[in-house]
Amino acid sequence: MAYSSMAPTCHCLHFMNIVSQECNLKRVSIQSRRFRGLSTSLWSSGGFQGHLKRELSAYRHLVSSLRCSNTNAQLANLSEQVKGKVTEFDFKEYMRSKAMSVNEALDRAVPLRYPEKIHEAMRYSLLAGGKRVRPILCIAACELVGGSEELAMPTACAMEIIHTMSLIHDDLPPMDNDDLRRGKPTNHKVFGEGTAVLAGDALLSFAFEHIAVSTSKTVESDRVLRVVSELGRAIGSEGVAGGQVADITSQGNPSVGLETLEWIHIHKTAVLLECSVASGAIIGGASDDEIERVRKYARCVGLLFQVVDDILDVTKSSEELGKTAAKDLLSDKATYPKLMGLEKAKEFADELLGKAKEELSFFNPTKAAPLLGLADYIAQRQN
Numbered sequence: 001m002a003y004s005s006m007a008p009t010c011h012c013l014h015f016m017n018i019v020s021q022e023c024n025l026k027r028v029s030i031q032s033r034r035f036r037g038l039s040t041s042l043w044s045s046g047g048f049q050g051h052l053k054r055e056l057s058a059y060r061h062l063v064s065s066l067r068c069s070n071t072n073a074q075l076a077n078l079s080e081q082v083k084g085k086v087t088e089f090d091f092k093e094y095m096r097s098k099a100m101s102v103n104e105a106l107d108r109a110v111p112l113r114y115p116e117k118i119h120e121a122m123r124y125s126l127l128a129g130g131k132r133v134r135p136i137l138c139i140a141a142c143e144l145v146g147g148s149e150e151l152a153m154p155t156a157c158a159m160e161i162i163h164t165m166s167l168i169h170d171d172l173p174p175m176d177n178d179d180l181r182r183g184k185p186t187n188h189k190v191f192g193e194g195t196a197v198l199a200g201d202a203l204l205s206f207a208f209e210h211i212a213v214s215t216s217k218t219v220e221s222d223r224v225l226r227v228v229s230e231l232g233r234a235i236g237s238e239g240v241a242g243g244q245v246a247d248i249t250s251q252g253n254p255s256v257g258l259e260t261l262e263w264i265h266i267h268k269t270a271v272l273l274e275c276s277v278a279s280g281a282i283i284g285g286a287s288d289d290e291i292e293r294v295r296k297y298a299r300c301v302g303l304l305f306q307v308v309d310d311i312l313d314v315t316k317s318s319e320e321l322g323k324t325a326a327k328d329l330l331s332d333k334a335t336y337p338k339l340m341g342l343e344k345a346k347e348f349a350d351e352l353l354g355k356a357k358e359e360l361s362f363f364n365p366t367k368a369a370p371l372l373g374l375a376d377y378i379a380q381r382q383n
Helices: 011-023 040-045 047-085 091-109 116-126 133-144 149-170 187-191 193-214 221-235 240-250 258-283 288-315 336-340 342-362 365-380
Strands: 002-005 087-090
Touching: 087 091, 087 365, 091 133, 091 149, 091 193, 091 365, 116 149, 116 187, 116 193, 133 149, 133 258, 133 288, 133 365, 149 193, 149 221, 149 240, 149 258, 187 193, 193 221, 221 240, 221 258, 240 258, 258 288, 258 336, 288 336, 288 342, 288 365, 336 342, 342 365
Parallel strands: none
Antiparallel strands: 002 087
16 A cells, blocks of 8 residues: 655746746847948848847747757656655555564563563563554654654553553453454463453553653653553543443443444544554644644544444454454444444444544645555454
8 A cells, every 4th residue: 555645845846947947048148239341221220130130039939949849858857757756655564664663662571571471471462463553553643743663662562562451351251251362362261361360450550661661751751641641541441441341231232322332432442542643642742733633533543443343343254353253243242233234334434534534634744644544554454
């Protein structure tokens, strides 16, 4: 997937200058002196002078045509040069390189040490692969507002650490009771339920520590504190935990409508994606207005993620998904395809994608390319 965007240049002005310079001939300076052998009356009468002017005019026309033909060739060449300046954004390469950087940072952040069992359990789920959407969203948002991958990485890792915690707990028997995650046995199937719970708890607490300790000292302390606050709110009773509880209590309840379903998914799924984007922008030094715009983008993308997840649950196999398919249908959960129908759910996904992109129209399109690509990636993902 490639995205074209023109970097800010003066191509248009340069283009006009070439036309002006090449198509306007310099004035030919002819001294007003009499030619030897010609009478004063002939020179002054305008006979020869008029003839000379006509010849000169014809000469100018001829040279102008030649010069303008040359100019057309130059303009054609310039057009090709301008095309060369169009930046092709390689989204797949961006995702690959960022995911690799995130994986390396996560491996360093959670080393294997005593007591080995809990750290093995933490690393088992944390390094089990995955798309790394949340940390990449965080990095892309930071870069959007002038920050860097290096500045964003501790916060980006924290987002993936929190996400991994939620997956470990979500797969437990009292929750979704799932045996498969990312194509591998779930954490509690490998290490036991008790260790899985504690591994999730340890990841949760470490995420905050990692932001506080590892974020560059060049980032203002009030911005780091704001990120910690964002993350705490995102995973608490008004965020992921609250969404999980509402999801559990709504199972098998036929009265659950679209409004309740949206609340569940915004708080269970979208809120952490929103936190990832907002936190990346905060670390990158964004203004309040910029933070609000990327927050709205992420809210749409987060809800889009869940709508697509619901669609895939009823259209893909377990092998394709890397987790148990039709799980929501079997547990009688409210989903968008169930409440809206499959086609309407797809239309809603398209609507959310459009709204997300609209929020990014305020930003430089070159810098916004990764976030635009991520929105399309989430909309078009197949697992």
